[in-house]
Amino acid sequence: MVKSEKWLRNVLIETAYLREGTFTSGSQTKLIDVQIKDGVVAQIKEYQPEQFYESEIDGKGRLLLPTLKEMHCHLDKSKLGVPWRPVTPAQNIVERFTSEVAELDALDLSIEARAKNLINLELAHGVTFFRSHIDVHPAVGQRYLEGVQRAIASYDERFDYELIAFPQHGLLRSNAYNEVDTALKNGATLIGGVDPYSLDGDVEKSLNQTFELAVKHHVPIDIHVHDRGEAGRATFKTLLDYTKQSNWQGQVFVSHAFGLNDFLGEERADVFAQLAKERIGIISSVPINGAVPPLKELQQAGVKVALGCDNIYDSWSPYGTGSVVEKLNRYGEVFNLKTQEELTESLGLLTGGTKTLSTEEDGLWLKTGDVASFLLTEASCAAEFVARQTPVETSFYRGQVAFNS
Numbered sequence: 001m002v003k004s005e006k007w008l009r010n011v012l013i014e015t016a017y018l019r020e021g022t023f024t025s026g027s028q029t030k031l032i033d034v035q036i037k038d039g040v041v042a043q044i045k046e047y048q049p050e051q052f053y054e055s056e057i058d059g060k061g062r063l064l065l066p067t068l069k070e071m072h073c074h075l076d077k078s079k080l081g082v083p084w085r086p087v088t089p090a091q092n093i094v095e096r097f098t099s100e101v102a103e104l105d106a107l108d109l110s111i112e113a114r115a116k117n118l119i120n121l122e123l124a125h126g127v128t129f130f131r132s133h134i135d136v137h138p139a140v141g142q143r144y145l146e147g148v149q150r151a152i153a154s155y156d157e158r159f160d161y162e163l164i165a166f167p168q169h170g171l172l173r174s175n176a177y178n179e180v181d182t183a184l185k186n187g188a189t190l191i192g193g194v195d196p197y198s199l200d201g202d203v204e205k206s207l208n209q210t211f212e213l214a215v216k217h218h219v220p221i222d223i224h225v226h227d228r229g230e231a232g233r234a235t236f237k238t239l240l241d242y243t244k245q246s247n248w249q250g251q252v253f254v255s256h257a258f259g260l261n262d263f264l265g266e267e268r269a270d271v272f273a274q275l276a277k278e279r280i281g282i283i284s285s286v287p288i289n290g291a292v293p294p295l296k297e298l299q300q301a302g303v304k305v306a307l308g309c310d311n312i313y314d315s316w317s318p319y320g321t322g323s324v325v326e327k328l329n330r331y332g333e334v335f336n337l338k339t340q341e342e343l344t345e346s347l348g349l350l351t352g353g354t355k356t357l358s359t360e361e362d363g364l365w366l367k368t369g370d371v372a373s374f375l376l377t378e379a380s381c382a383a384e385f386v387a388r389q390t391p392v393e394t395s396f397y398r399g400q401v402a403f404n405s
């Protein structure tokens, strides 16, 4: 049964790199019409100005790109919508997360409303997938999870999402095992964690419990690791051991991962190769204050990398625009991406790997059968979108409009 059928007409896609001798000077493009049926691309034709269809949307010649994934946010922590207030002082992470609970409870706006403000902000930047950590521990129980679930339910399937049961106050330190277990029965689809070495004080026991819950509920793991030096190294080695023992390949992610900077020489090459082999993903918000992990080197070693905004006007940070493209743009500056190929293919860091062009293969995107989740922007190519951060005009999620400017 055909549920929905429409044409998105007069949109631009990239077809190949433009060469001037050995220099890649841009991207070759063409205008196309795309037929969308039941949320997937059914037909792709050259743009035909004289043709008209019963149900059609005019793309006005704008560039068509895959929609973006926000791989690290905290929908429960957003303060968007409440009057400006700078971050209150805190001596350390424990003081910060302890005061955060009372701070959020005192706000005049519900968690649903604050979470929706953050979702709307990110939708406007071309996101149609959210991976959000949600605090789950004895100080808040399940109420943040329930609040965010109510917010998401109000959207009537305009995006995909994953919710991580996140023991912000420490799995061991706050005795959060049972609350995390409950959250994984109540709709959380990943298990999180934070610094098992320094916060929980027992990397072995903390990761043991984390993997026990992951295996019990058949869910992936995405754990915050800020620890550096010996603490960071011990955490990565233990994490690799547990991933192997539990056969959890491709199901483990480390957010932040600052400590990867502290592996040197042969050990560095060995650990990066093991991360690639066990398919452990690294997720970064690309901090500019010195601790960003060697993301480009990790990719060259075959490690999967993805980006996320993390803090956006919450108890931890007054910053954040809610644009993952801003993070990719920062990645480009930090790692000195300047060529057409580097900029174009960096888009994969925001799309779960989908690229519009590749040096290895032509006609990568778009194809019939692809999910009809894409955005329109006033740019000539993906590289310009990344470097110039051109605004998103419209986005589609499985064929339905998810955002319109």
Ligand SMILES: [Zn+2]
Binding pocket: 072, 073, 074, 133, 224, 255, 310, 311
């Ligand atoms: Zn985080």
